[in-house]
Amino acid sequence: MNTTNSSEIEAPIKAFIMTEFLPGEDAGQLAEDTPLISAGILDSIATLRLVEFLEKTFSIEMAAHETDAEHLDTIERIARLVRFKKSPLVR
Amino acid sequence: MDALRNPVPAFANRPAAAQPRPPAPVEIQGSRVTELAGLAAVFAQVALIALIMRNVGLEPLAFRRVVYIAAVGFVINHLLPLRFRPRFFTTLSLCSMVVILGGTIDSRIPDLALGLVRTGTILAVGAMVIGLCHLPIGFWSRVALLVVAGCAIAIFRAGLWESGGLAVVWPVLASMLMFRAIVYLYDLATSPQRATWSHAGSYFFLFPNVCALLFPVVDFRTFWQKYYDEQALVIYQRGAKWMARGVLHLLLYRVVDRLFMLEATAVTNGAELVQFVVCNLFLYLKVSGVFHLVVGMLLLFGYNLPETNHRYFLASSFTDYWRRVNIYWRNFIMKVFYYPTFFRFKRWGQTRALVIATLWSFLVTWALHLYQTWWIKGEVAWSWPDTLFWTSLALLVLANSLWELKRNRQRKLTTGHYSAREAMGLAVRTAATFTVIAVLWSLWSTPTVGLWWHLWSLADWSTVGWGALVLASVMLGAIGFEVLPNRGPRIAATSKESHVTSRQFRLDVLYGAVPLLVLYSVVHPQVQLRLAASGSAGATDLNALFHVVSEKDSDARGQGRGYYENLTSQDEGAGQYFEMMNPGQGRRYSQPTGEVEGVHFRELIPGTQFKHHDWSFATNRWGMRDRDYELTKPAGSVRIAMLGSSQVMGYGLRDDEVFEAAIEKRLNTEHSGKGGFEILNFAVGGMSPLGQVWLLQARVRRFQPDFVVFIAHPNDLEWSNRDVVRTLRKRFSLPPAFPLEIFDQARVRSSTPEPFAVTRLRPFESRMLAACYQSIVDECRRMGAVPVYVFLPVPMDLPLDEKNTAMLLRLAAEAGFSVVDFSGIFSGHEPNELTLKDQGRHINAEGHSLIARELFDRLISDTKIDLFGQGAGISRQDNLK
Numbered sequence: 001m002n003t004t005n006s007s008e009i010e011a012p013i014k015a016f017i018m019t020e021f022l023p024g025e026d027a028g029q030l031a032e033d034t035p036l037i038s039a040g041i042l043d044s045i046a047t048l049r050l051v052e053f054l055e056k057t058f059s060i061e062m063a064a065h066e067t068d069a070e071h072l073d074t075i076e077r078i079a080r081l082v083r084f085k086k087s088p089l090v091r
Numbered sequence: 092m093d094a095l096r097n098p099v100p101a102f103a104n105r106p107a108a109a110q111p112r113p114p115a116p117v118e119i120q121g122s123r124v125t126e127l128a129g130l131a132a133v134f135a136q137v138a139l140i141a142l143i144m145r146n147v148g149l150e151p152l153a154f155r156r157v158v159y160i161a162a163v164g165f166v167i168n169h170l171l172p173l174r175f176r177p178r179f180f181t182t183l184s185l186c187s188m189v190v191i192l193g194g195t196i197d198s199r200i201p202d203l204a205l206g207l208v209r210t211g212t213i214l215a216v217g218a219m220v221i222g223l224c225h226l227p228i229g230f231w232s233r234v235a236l237l238v239v240a241g242c243a244i245a246i247f248r249a250g251l252w253e254s255g256g257l258a259v260v261w262p263v264l265a266s267m268l269m270f271r272a273i274v275y276l277y278d279l280a281t282s283p284q285r286a287t288w289s290h291a292g293s294y295f296f297l298f299p300n301v302c303a304l305l306f307p308v309v310d311f312r313t314f315w316q317k318y319y320d321e322q323a324l325v326i327y328q329r330g331a332k333w334m335a336r337g338v339l340h341l342l343l344y345r346v347v348d349r350l351f352m353l354e355a356t357a358v359t360n361g362a363e364l365v366q367f368v369v370c371n372l373f374l375y376l377k378v379s380g381v382f383h384l385v386v387g388m389l390l391l392f393g394y395n396l397p398e399t400n401h402r403y404f405l406a407s408s409f410t411d412y413w414r415r416v417n418i419y420w421r422n423f424i425m426k427v428f429y430y431p432t433f434f435r436f437k438r439w440g441q442t443r444a445l446v447i448a449t450l451w452s453f454l455v456t457w458a459l460h461l462y463q464t465w466w467i468k469g470e471v472a473w474s475w476p477d478t479l480f481w482t483s484l485a486l487l488v489l490a491n492s493l494w495e496l497k498r499n500r501q502r503k504l505t506t507g508h509y510s511a512r513e514a515m516g517l518a519v520r521t522a523a524t525f526t527v528i529a530v531l532w533s534l535w536s537t538p539t540v541g542l543w544w545h546l547w548s549l550a551d552w553s554t555v556g557w558g559a560l561v562l563a564s565v566m567l568g569a570i571g572f573e574v575l576p577n578r579g580p581r582i583a584a585t586s587k588e589s590h591v592t593s594r595q596f597r598l599d600v601l602y603g604a605v606p607l608l609v610l611y612s613v614v615h616p617q618v619q620l621r622l623a624a625s626g627s628a629g630a631t632d633l634n635a636l637f638h639v640v641s642e643k644d645s646d647a648r649g650q651g652r653g654y655y656e657n658l659t660s661q662d663e664g665a666g667q668y669f670e671m672m673n674p675g676q677g678r679r680y681s682q683p684t685g686e687v688e689g690v691h692f693r694e695l696i697p698g699t700q701f702k703h704h705d706w707s708f709a710t711n712r713w714g715m716r717d718r719d720y721e722l723t724k725p726a727g728s729v730r731i732a733m734l735g736s737s738q739v740m741g742y743g744l745r746d747d748e749v750f751e752a753a754i755e756k757r758l759n760t761e762h763s764g765k766g767g768f769e770i771l772n773f774a775v776g777g778m779s780p781l782g783q784v785w786l787l788q789a790r791v792r793r794f795q796p797d798f799v800v801f802i803a804h805p806n807d808l809e810w811s812n813r814d815v816v817r818t819l820r821k822r823f824s825l826p827p828a829f830p831l832e833i834f835d836q837a838r839v840r841s842s843t844p845e846p847f848a849v850t851r852l853r854p855f856e857s858r859m860l861a862a863c864y865q866s867i868v869d870e871c872r873r874m875g876a877v878p879v880y881v882f883l884p885v886p887m888d889l890p891l892d893e894k895n896t897a898m899l900l901r902l903a904a905e906a907g908f909s910v911v912d913f914s915g916i917f918s919g920h921e922p923n924e925l926t927l928k929d930q931g932r933h934i935n936a937e938g939h940s941l942i943a944r945e946l947f948d949r950l951i952s953d954t955k956i957d958l959f960g961q962g963a964g965i966s967r968q969d970n971l972k
Contacts, residue, residue, distance in 0.1 A: 025504040038397065041502050043414060044425055045495045048433060052441065064430040065281035070316060
């Protein structure tokens with residue numbers, strides 16, 4: 001039921017994370033299953049900025065309880081959440 | 092917060108594929124033999140941890156029993172099919188609760204009937220609370236019902252409704268429910284998954300919780316999401332590693348506490364100020380030690396929970412400290428209070444929402460710490476240091492958050508990229524954060540703001556010097572632990588790379604087992620005996636250090652320095668909980684004493700009514716456990732001052748059962764024509780011969796006794812040594828006869844930590860005791876009293892150390908006492924016949940009756956004492972000469 005393809009979601013998320021939180025780091029090291037929260041890359045402040053980015057970029061609305069590792073720990077999970085939020089079932 | 096308004100979870104309509112689910116359990120790679128070998132390796136480490144804890148008496152007996160249960164239980168759990176494991180864990184938790192809650196002071200064997208009743212109560216009330224969370228009504232209606240239920244439980248916790256033997260149930264129940272009910276309800280309202288009773292039971296009744304009231308706030312969703320989400324043996328190995336780390340933290344806490352810790356009131360100069368500030372921060376090791384142990388035990392059962400604390404002394408900013416020091420607490424506050432508040436106010440702009448959410452989170456944190464204190468300790472007191480601590484920390488974290496929001500903090504995918512400049516920057520930031528947190532923590536741990544402020548007036552150049560040394564160590568720690576070890580890629584998908592057949596697993600086992608083996612050897616009694624026998628100076632200090640580390644059950648004393656020590660101390664104030672945690676160990680000795688200005692000894696509080704369990708007594712207006720006496724001796728009467736320790740004070744006995752009172756009564760009955768006898772009981776529990784010298788000078792002299800009967804204790808050597816060291820450390824004066832040159836000979840100064848000083852002075856103990864005895868005799872002679880020395884053994888310590896007894900008697904005779912040797916007084920009796928049932932160190936009424944008979948006979952018949960006949964008058968004149 002995906003309405004967007006993989007690169008349309010994962011790529012901008014990865015680019016945002018690299019630009020905003022990991023400037024100067026090797027983008028090749030950041031895989032889609034790299035832990036972000038448990039590895040300390042996505043702390044509370046970074047999470048708030050990521051949420052703002054996701055809401056603006058993908059025109060979605062996130063809830064407070066979605067700011068946890070279950071939803072945001074990897075690019076893969078973030079993309080899955082965005083994809084779900086953009087699916088017709090929710091919209 | 093929208094999700095919370097609706098009883099139907101917000102995710103309920105999600106397609107199945109989009110709903111987060113617990114990952115399927117990861118199968119173990121490798122053969123069955125490899126698996127069993129891995130299991131044995133982890134078991135060996137946990138068994139070593141249990142042995143070390145037993146050898147050094149780490150944590151109360153009940154806690155150690157839980158570790159033993161975990162050590163055996165996790166092996167059985169692993170051998171069961173996966174589908175049975177959650178049920179086994181719940182069953183094991185309940186069985187553990189029955190065993191631990193059945194603990195009484197009378198026996199090491201649990202009273203299972205009592206344990207069942209207590210566990211049943213916890214289960215019934217807990218099930219009711221869980222049921223309220225599941226009611227098909229609105230979220231806030233369920234919150235209201237939970238508040239009502241909490242108030243009902245609070246009535247029992249506050250003792251407004253007497254619950255007898257169930258009194259211990261309420262703090263344990265509160266510890267299980269006070270935060271987990273909040274997390275559980277929140278997760279029920281926001282999660283797509285429905286919790287089963289099995290899930291809820293495992294989560295609420297976690298078995299280590301019964302022996303650790305201060306428990307990390309485990310997150311419900313994480314608890315189940317991460318259940319066996321990695322290979323089982325990898326999880327177990329991590330659990331064993333954390334348990335070992337917990338033991339190390341607790342042992343380090345002992346070292347800091349015994350060797351370096353200072354009370355705020357004992358700080359007298361700039362160097363001690365640094366010592367006080369730094370040591371206070373290190374007291375948190377007790378909390379992190381217990382947290383590592385209890386969470387490590389949960390990992391042994393497949394609950395792959397995250398770390399509870401992470402190198403919190405090496406935080407490089409205030410937000411970093413908040414993230415590291417109590418990770419579960421931080422996650423709980425962020426999840427339930429911070430993010431919902433931020434989302435509610437984010438339409439006001441990110442900065443404003445962040446300010447509101449941060450301040451609200453700290454306000455809630457402060458309030459919940461008070462709430463936690465009340466549930467665990469049964470009382471809570473607002474204080475300025477507490478308020479200022481949380482306010483300051485909130486403002487610092489807020490400022491730091493705003494700075495990070497605007498400037499962005501440096502994050503790294505790999506730490507190998509640190510340039511020298513970046514590493515130095517990290518080290519400086521770490522040192523600065525450490526300084527501010529240590530100073531704040533010292534405020535939190537000081538009784539009043541005024542005292543804390545006064546401490547800083549003592550700062551001088553030595554404060555700067557020692558402070559610089561501490562900060563240099565912190566900077567080295569930052570480089571050593573944060574920069575150097577992580578030079579490779581920092582992030583790995585651990586579930587894919589770590590498994591039982593991997594080199595990493597074998598290394599983990601090796602790194603875990605070797606330090607444990609070393610530690611086990613170090614705390615082994617045989618090693619300490621050999622060190623003690625070697626006699627060299629280095630070995631003496633090493634032995635003192637090992638003695639500190641392995642001093643059994645020494646953490647149970649209630650220090651109450653600061654918030655966390657107050658929560659974790661298990662002194663008599665914990666009542667039934669203390670007794671439950673220390674089964675079969677008898678009641679802890681207690682007496683109503685107060686500090687005396689200018690000396691380190693304590694004296695009984697005058698004119699007080701004291702109650703300790705079922706024992707009660709009153710002190711007279713002079714601070715004696717005795718009837719009232721006039722200061723001036725009645726004309727024609729004979730007055731005897733009796734000195735001694737708790738045995739003489741009559742611990743655990745009625746007033747008329749104490750041998751001193753019985754002898755006085757008998758003298759006045761059978762020798763009524765002699766002008767009357769008064770025996771004044773000056774005994775105070777734990778009073779050493781050095782303390783008796785002070786007591787004679789400060790309290791006894793003005794009562795003009797004709798005789799001073801000093802009831803000596805077999806521990807006089809050790810007690811004198813201890814009190815000499817404490818007197819020296821507080822820079823109080825010693826008796827004129829004291830051989831001060833021994834301090835130089837033993838390399839002891841006022842700054843030498845007590846355990847080192849005591850060990851170094853051990854070869855000089857007989858000289859110190861001789862000086863104390865001589866001072867007692869000299870003091871008696873100055874006041875014109877006949878000094879009588881009575882050696883009284885402790886029944887439970889029989890047979891006596893003959894060499895020690897002979898030396899004590901010889902020293903007493905050489906000092907000039909009239910010596911009464913009662914070393915054989917208890918022969919023909921079993922020790923149990925003569926000691927209190929619930930406090931085996933103290934003599935019971937039958938024993939006191941025996942002593943009264945024997946001492947009465949000696950007093951009236953011993954010609955050297957000459958109680959009447961020529962009477963005290965002649966002795967007084969002789970002594971006055």
